[in-house]
Amino acid sequence: EIGSYCGKSALWIGTACRERGQVLFSIDHHRGSEEQQPGEEYFDPALFDPRAGRVDTWRWFQETLARAGLEETVVPVVCRSALAACAWKIPVSLVFIDGGHAFETVLTDYRVWSPHVARGGLLLFHDVFEDPSQGGQAPYQVYRHALGSGRFEPHSTVASLRALRKVSAD
Secondary structure (H helix, E strand, O other): OEOOOOOHHHHHHHHHHHHOOOOEEEEOOOOOOHHHOOOOOOOOHHHEEOOOOEEOOHHHHHHHHHHHOOOOOEEEEOOOHHHHHHHOOOOEEEEEEOOOOOHHHHHHHHHHHHHHEEEEEEEEEOOOOOOHHHOOOHHHHHHHHHHHOOOEEEEEEEOOEEEEEEOOOO
């Protein structure tokens, strides 16, 4: 999972992992994405740490995991996505991209993590909107880029969540 914010997606994916005896690695720097910063549309003052002078979702994320009993299933990796990807050595069956929503951020997450998806594995993008009036276009543009790569094929769509299946090696 790339981008966990306060843990809502980690709760859902982590619960599914626990039921199947699997582990979820949840990667986030816990400083909020572009649109969650002070003065931006999705800024939440409750998540702002005045001592550090920045957004800090880490405590909220930890509390979400504790309340759900997922501390032995979800492994938090607190850093930028690209840093974690550089050190990653094993193939994964699923990558869920839902970190920052700026084009370069989504594209970087795709570029650094898609090679780690095993053949037959899934690459998921959240907040994919074809219609610009419904939301930002970066996840949609990168989703289309992934489709055009020839390495992925459409798998499924649920609301703004799009899943691709990896069909060829990198």
